[in-house]
Amino acid sequence: MKVKIAAFGCEEIVSRITNYVNYQDDVEIVPFVYSESSETAELVEKAVMCDIYLFAGALPYLYAKEKIDKKRLPAVQITFDEYMILTSFYRVRNYHKQELNRLSIDVLDSHHVDEVLSELEIDDTEIHTYSFGQDNDIDLDRIAAFHEEMWKQGKSDYALTAIHEVELILREKNIPASCMQIPMLNIERTIEQAKSIATLNQSKNAQIVAGYFRIKNFDVVKQRTGDLLAQEVLLKLHQILLKYARKTYSSVLTSGNNEFVLFGTQGILNHITNHYRDFPLLQEIQRTLNIPVDIGFGLGLTAKQAEDNAKSALEACSHSSESTCYIVNERNDTIGPLGVEKEFNTSELYRALIHKARLNNELSYNFIDFIEVRNNEPFSANDIAGYYQVTKRSAERTVKKLLAGEVIKVVGEEKPYVKGRPRKLFQIDQ
Template sequence: MVKVKIAVFGREKLIDRITKYVEDQEDIEIFPFVYTETKEVTELVEKAFMCDIYLFAGSLPYLYAKEKVEKKRLPAVQVDFDEYMILTSFYRVRNHHKQELNRLSIDVMSRRHVDKVLNEMELTNEEIYTYSYENDEPVDINRIARYHENLWNEGKIDYALTSIEEVESILKEKRIPTSCMKIPLLNIERAVDQAKSITTLNQSKSAQIVAGYVQIKEFDLIKAEKGDFQAQQLQLKLHQILLNYSQKTYASVLSNGNDKFVIFGTRGILDHITNHYRDFPLLKEMERALNTSVDIGFGLGLTAKQAEDNAKLALEACTQSNDGTCYIVNERQDTIGPLGVEKEFNTSELYRSLIHQAKLNNELSYNFIDFIEIRNNEPFSSNDIASYYRVTKRSAERTVKKLLAGEVIKVVGEEKPYMKGRPRKLFQLNQ
């Protein structure tokens, strides 16, 4: 059994809770990275290179590591700091600390969760003061502590509830009644399950084999017009370009002896393809160097044979155009392309419909627009969204339901699964 290696960043007590939760799960291995001050997480991230995924036990450690995580495109999850956590924290304040839920200050990453809870409990912002550090760059622990302290000195609060242990320590030294929120077990369970799901998704993606067929368009006609020597020079130039490409993408290049080249690879090529739906530089480089059109057909599969068969289908799709083109046929035999040809869509109209019709927040809306641009407005599945956002399939399906309900997207077909199971739907923008 291949274990999922999870790097966990947090304080010792919290990591102990997470370790205890997974101790009976044989498919998980925890690598603890303990800190005493949250800012230490920035350096600890560098030491977790052997792990499959990074789990941050709280909002603040993730904020400290966010720049490195995004720069290196590290798979990461954080324990949710949500309404449930705030509700359980309020319960402890009222029942364990005997403090009424008024004249209270609280610091959180995002105030929207607090606002929802206050609304449900029919409390007002006049009774509870909220500090949100979501947009603080950088997060200043002393500033957050001063927020509580100033309210205390002004006689506006009787108690401070914090999400940061360092803030709790500062306030206790000043003899201000305070406590730090405790992460509920449910939130820990969800984060661990999400980490497993994302890793499994990434591993299944990396298990795919990519085959590519590359040929100069109308090569026989070029031979007849320019002679064998000129045609052979073109083939040598094409071969060199493909060798350079294979080094960048950890692939192999072979000649099939029939005026075509065959590329075999895995994750490296797949990542390059998915990152260049709109501008496929390999095709442009070939045509610029050879001064003639080139066709490329990529096939995806779980076996070399399946990938090669799909690559042949993709190359056939190239014959529909007089110009050089590139198509992909995936393991479900969906044809995607042509690559490098921008499929336009109305960005501002899409943004408005995401906000007003699908009711997505700003961040999700911008991310979805990026997703559509990167995929060149090709049909997609909920699995594609899960892979792009690095979230669970269930979370991706929730987003898809909102998009369908708001008529932002429409169903345009079904995936043809290569294993048993129900077909999965394919979607496209409803523009």
């Protein structure tokens, strides 16, 4: 099955992306060309039936970020890194005949410029950098005004910008300027990253979810209330599950042993993973029936595997007299109980992320969200990769920082999805 990548960018860069994948059988580019980066937010709404969203630069991504975050869309952006700075400097010196001093430059993150200047042993006082990633809002005129001011004050002879619209503004004012070109290597790497993430998501979509539901100690309930009232309880449970099935695009079956079985795929999986802490289904059943229930969900690549895992999850419920819900995934990990908040100190975790692991604010907040969504359950590097929509290598780098800062600790291993070494499981060290 082909991976469909929605590519957002100007005509030139989208054409380069399309040409690169022309002879690849496993990927298809759906082009979304804009004349101005600000159009990206509107174009995202039109990108239906695509597996992943690729943005040709930081600016179009920033314009679309609110919608991407709100809809939790899988997205990547072409890397703006030291290699892109180096190739841009090469073009400035060899194509535009400008020396690499008395230069103004705008970038998303000035760190990349600092790294290149250090490597080339260039005095950073000769190059004036504007980092628009630190701005609260996107203002092209403000960025252009920075270059204009450097030029008027005689501090720069040439402007190098990461934004095509800024280049046009400066050229209209007769200020020598050029826009950085994205190296082909960066395009290739981003497409491979997009393919990896989309393939991971497709493998998740192929998972089958089975759910087993039963009234706890149903025979005792029948003896206490009588057959008629007991059957009414089962009917109410059945109606709740039918409503839940419609919401999650799944189906409900009766097992014949006063149990119900739910079968579905991504709809149920999304609902479960988004409600580790509260799990509204369990709350509704408790509120309506006022009788303890057991709920076991199983994940698998086949219906049989999902059903067997659901039975194992149901068995885990027998250790409690209260209503409980557990999950057993395709690696036989038991997760739960769902709907029971596992508290942790968010302030303490935030301080550790900033000062010990040395993550930035955005990554720190995202990691706290990740822990909350998973209800502080053990996690692997693969779980981080899936949540952040990044490559496994990137997730492993984050894990290394967290381990080095003693923010997380190893709490076990999980069986691999395919043959290979076991994956380590981690939990916050509180």
